[in-house]
Amino acid sequence: MWALLILIGAASVSAHLQDLSFDGQKVFRVIPQNDEQVETLNLLASIMEVDFWQPDSVTLVRPKMQVDFRVEAEKSFEVEGLLEESGMDYHVLIDNLQAALDAQFDSKARTVSHSYEKYNNWDTIVAWTADIAAQNPDLVSRSVIGKTYEGRPMYLLKLGKSGSDKKAIFLDCGFHAREWISPAFCQWFVKEAVENYGKDTVMTTLLDKLDFYVLPVVNIDGYVYTWTNDRMWRKTRSKNAGSACRGTDPNRNFDAGWCTIGASKSPCSATYCGSAPESEKEAKALADFIRQHLSTIKAYLTIHSYSQLLLFPYSYTYNLPSNYQELNSIARAASKELASLYNTKYTYGPGAETIYPAAGGSDDWAYDQGIKYSFTFELRDTGKHGFLLPESQIKPTCEETLLAVKYIANYVLEHLY
Amino acid sequence: SPAMELPPSHFPAARAAAVAVGYLGYLRGGPARGLQLRELRRARRQDISDVGHKYYLELELEDVLDKDRTVSCTAEVLHHLGSKASAPDVQVTVQGELRSTEEADQEFYSRIRSLEKELVAENIPDSQGNVPPELEPIHLLAWVASGYVTWQNSTENTKLHLAQVKHVKQVKRSDEDLQFDYVILLHEMVSQEVLPWEVTVLWHPRRGARVSRCRALGAGN
Numbered sequence: 028m029w030a031l032l033i034l035i036g037a038a039s040v041s042a043h044l045q046d047l048s049f050d051g052q053k054v055f056r057v058i059p060q061n062d063e064q065v066e067t068l069n070l071l072a073s074i075m076e077v078d079f080w081q082p083d084s085v086t087l088v089r090p091k092m093q094v095d096f097r098v099e100a101e102k103s104f105e106v107e108g109l110l111e112e113s114g115m116d117y118h119v120l121i122d123n124l125q126a127a128l129d130a131q132f133d134s135k136a137r138t139v140s141h142s143y144e145k146y147n148n149w150d151t152i153v154a155w156t157a158d159i160a161a162q163n164p165d166l167v168s169r170s171v172i173g174k175t176y177e178g179r180p181m182y183l184l185k186l187g188k189s190g191s192d193k194k195a196i197f198l199d200c201g202f203h204a205r206e207w208i209s210p211a212f213c214q215w216f217v218k219e220a221v222e223n224y225g226k227d228t229v230m231t232t233l234l235d236k237l238d239f240y241v242l243p244v245v246n247i248d249g250y251v252y253t254w255t256n257d258r259m260w261r262k263t264r265s266k267n268a269g270s271a272c273r274g275t276d277p278n279r280n281f282d283a284g285w286c287t288i289g290a291s292k293s294p295c296s297a298t299y300c301g302s303a304p305e306s307e308k309e310a311k312a313l314a315d316f317i318r319q320h321l322s323t324i325k326a327y328l329t330i331h332s333y334s335q336l337l338l339f340p341y342s343y344t345y346n347l348p349s350n351y352q353e354l355n356s357i358a359r360a361a362s363k364e365l366a367s368l369y370n371t372k373y374t375y376g377p378g379a380e381t382i383y384p385a386a387g388g389s390d391d392w393a394y395d396q397g398i399k400y401s402f403t404f405e406l407r408d409t410g411k412h413g414f415l416l417p418e419s420q421i422k423p424t425c426e427e428t429l430l431a432v433k434y435i436a437n438y439v440l441e442h443l444y
Numbered sequence: 445s446p447a448m449e450l451p452p453s454h455f456p457a458a459r460a461a462a463v464a465v466g467y468l469g470y471l472r473g474g475p476a477r478g479l480q481l482r483e484l485r486r487a488r489r490q491d492i493s494d495v496g497h498k499y500y501l502e503l504e505l506e507d508v509l510d511k512d513r514t515v516s517c518t519a520e521v522l523h524h525l526g527s528k529a530s531a532p533d534v535q536v537t538v539q540g541e542l543r544s545t546e547e548a549d550q551e552f553y554s555r556i557r558s559l560e561k562e563l564v565a566e567n568i569p570d571s572q573g574n575v576p577p578e579l580e581p582i583h584l585l586a587w588v589a590s591g592y593v594t595w596q597n598s599t600e601n602t603k604l605h606l607a608q609v610k611h612v613k614q615v616k617r618s619d620e621d622l623q624f625d626y627v628i629l630l631h632e633m634v635s636q637e638v639l640p641w642e643v644t645v646l647w648h649p650r651r652g653a654r655v656s657r658c659r660a661l662g663a664g665n
Contacts, residue, residue: 146572258571259607259629259638276636289634297636334633372483374453383455383634410462410605411480411508413631417573 049124051100054080057110057117061090067113068094075102083171083180095120143218144421146207149179149251152243155214156182163221165189166234173312176265177248181312186220187238194443196326196436197317197398199242202278202389204249204260205414206332208406208424213243213330215425216432233436240316240324245309246277259414263307267294275301278331279387280310283395284343289385300387310389317393326400326439327393328432333413334382335373336405337362337431340394342378343386350399351377357438358402361431368427371407378403400439404428447490447500457487459603460499464519466594466604467534468505473588474653475581476548478508479515496524497600507543508584515540523600531596549649552581556614556622563614563624582612582624585653589626589643592655603633610640621646627661 059065065088071077072085078097079085088094098106110117121127141147141155160169166188171180187193200213220239223230233239244250248264262274272295279290282304286292290300305311317324339354341347348354358375365373374381378388382405394401407416407424416424450457461484469479486502499521507513515538522533556563568583569575575583590606598604607629615623626643644657 254571259631261636291635297638376453380451380454409481411478412569412573413605413607415569415571415573415608417569417575420573 049128051103052097052124053100053103053106053119054095054097054121054124055103055106055110055117056120057094057096057115059088059090059092059094059115064113064115065090067109067115071106071109075099081180083169087171097124141214143211143215143425145418146211146421147214148254149244149247152210152214153182156184156243159217159221160184166221166224167217172242172316173308175246175248176263176308177251179247179251181245181247181309182243183316184217184241184243185238186217186234186241188224188235190235193236193238193323194325195238195240195320195323196328196439197240197242197320197324197393198328198330198432199245199313199389200330201242201244201250202246202329203276203331204246204253204262205258206406207253207414208332208416208421209330210244210250211421212406212425212428213241215421216429217241217243219429229433229437233433233440236440237436238323239436240320242313245313247309249274261297262299263309265307267299268302270294272299275299275307276387277307277310278329278389279385280305280307281314281387281389281392283388283391284341284386287386288343289383290387298385304387313389314392317396317398321396321398324398325443326402326435327390327398328402328404328435329389330404330406330428332406332416333408333410334405335371335407335409336382336403337365337373337375338378338381338390338403338405339375340377340391340401342382342384342388343391345377345379345384347377348394354400354402357400357435360438361402361434364434365427365431368430369423371423371427373431399444400435402435404431445491445493447488447498450487450489450499452484452487455603456489456600457484457499457501459598459600460487460489460521460523461501461503461519462603462605463521463532463595463598464501464503464517464534464536465505466591466598468517468519468536468538469591470588470595470653470655471536472538472542472652473584473591474545474549474647475552475585476509476545477542478584478587479505479542480508482506482514492522494525496522498522510543513543515542529597529599532598534595546649548581553622553649559614562616564612566609566611568609568612583609585624585645585647586612586626586628588647588653589645589655589658590628590630590641593628593630593641593643593658596658601634605631605633607631607638615644621648621651623656 080095141151156169160167168185170183172183173181201210252260262276276298279300285304286300291298337358362373362375390401390403465481482504488500490498501519503517517538519536524530586609594604611627613625617623624645629638631638640661642659647653
């Protein structure tokens with residue numbers, strides 16, 4: 028086995044998977060049964076270039092997990108030999124990747140192409156995350172922070188020029204499935220970052236000095252559900268024990284005064300807080316990531332719709348946060364920046380008194396973790412279209428919101444702690 | 445007790461304003477006129493013992509079809525005490541004139557009356573937020589319907605908005621009114637529920653709109 032590996036290794040030194048043609052390349056699906064077989068995959072990945080399709084990286088491979096990966100045409104014979112010898116459960120998922128690609132372009136069920144001025148379905152967004160990272164390797168990298176209830180990978184984009192000791196801002200969208208303008212904004216933000224780096228002084232400084240973690244859709248299962256079944260769905264799609272009703276409100280599921288006010292203990296309710304804090308895999312993945320990067324994350328921004336509000340802690344209590352004056356000033360100035368473009372009027376203030384008291388919110392949780400700049404945006408409009416904001420309003424909404432987000436980011440940069 | 449100032453940016457004032465806007469939408473809305481809140485300028489609340497809470501509001505509204513056109517209003521919203529659900533008492537005074545919609549109303553009336561087949565439509569707006577121009581008047585009439593439901597069903601703990609017209613069916617009548625049977629989805633902001641309502645709207649260019657039938661449908665989950 029080792030001799031075979033060394034042979035493959037030697038032959039692989041100059042291999043590169045970046046060829047534009049995928050002719051003859053194979054995609055394998057394997058299911059390692061135990062740690063030994065996981066280790067075989069690790070070794071394989073260390074001695075040749077293996078492009079993991081799922082999970083995103085060999086480091087995420089665990090026993091019993093379905094693992095898909097792509098290898099060059101010339102390597103596929105050796106890979107098969109290795110897999111046979113290890114006794115690992117495998118099959119060839121795609122025998123000739125180029126042929127599969129060609130067939131896809133001819134197929135009637137082709138992927139809809141991505142547009143920043145349209146609402147994109149989840150598959151389109153996934154493809155976009157891969158493309159935007161591939162096209163801007165110096166500024167954008169993609170990773171997976173966890174899996175949803177239905178097993179979908181939660182993609183995260185890290186934006187910023189690489190540097191050491193950089194602080195970061197975390198921005199997420201798509202907590203609530205029906206708030207389609209929210210994921211549209213995260214995509215817009217990334218576009219603006221990559222297009223204006225090196226052109227716009229503010230954006231360039233922000234990306235040089237800070238990193239941005241952008242989670243384009245938190246509640247992916249819910250988002251997919253609004254495309255396939257119910258446009259007005261809000262929650263996750265997890266099953267609830269002892270109930271026919273599905274889903275938990277992810278923004279009532281965080282450990283911040285959890286379920287004490289403004290949330291329901293009934294699984295059928297739209298504001299169901301869940302069986303426990305972070306019972307939802309999506310909430311847990313987000314919280315885990317923030318906990319793991321707590322020393323670098325200096326601001327938390329979460330995007331919702333609708334109502335045209337800029338909120339800050341607290342929502343789980345009427346008590347004011349210790350830096351209330353500062354947060355209020357930031358919100359006032361950011362709202363003014365936002366309004367400067369199209370005169371869109373935002374109301375701002377602490378969540379509890381401005382919109383309603385509600386416990387279990389991610390913004391309050393992040394704040395109590397020590398992230399002292401924590402804001403929730405409720406984007407356009409104020410009720411005329413509500414969740415069904417016309418696509419024609421995506422661009423102006425995103426443009427004005429970007430001004431506010433840049434303002435806040437700049438402020439954070441000038442007040443690092 | 446005397447009326448106390450409420451911050452317009454806080455939710456109690458905002459909820460009362462939504463009731464007033466719904467009520468006015470029902471009274472004065474039509475296939476060519478929708479009014480939405482531009483700004484809540486001032487709000488006060490008076491607690492009247494044994495009666496309830498009375499809100500005094502100063503509002504600026506805008507015409508959804510002509511955003512540059514605004515109109516100032518004052519409103520009083522009285523939420524009655526007690527657990528027995530009863531609609532709030534609302535009064536709204538419009539300062540100045542609303543834009544006349546006589547021509548557009550007549551055009552809509554003639555168009556619908558001359559339809560051979562009764563109009564049927566669904567999902568207005570659609571998932572992407574689009575409303576075909578010829579269905580905009582139907583959308584605005586749904587707003588009148590939702591204004592009625594909002595007024596009749598609001599409390600200090602709710603804030604209702606029209607989320608979508610799920611279905612609408614015209615019903616031809618022997619008299620001069622137009623009749624539309626709607627299934628509308630209302631979004632309640634505090635509970636975050638989206639609730640279906642069946643509402644029948646009668647409309648006539650001179651007489652305006654009225655709701656003749658209205659009931660909440662079971663929430664399908």
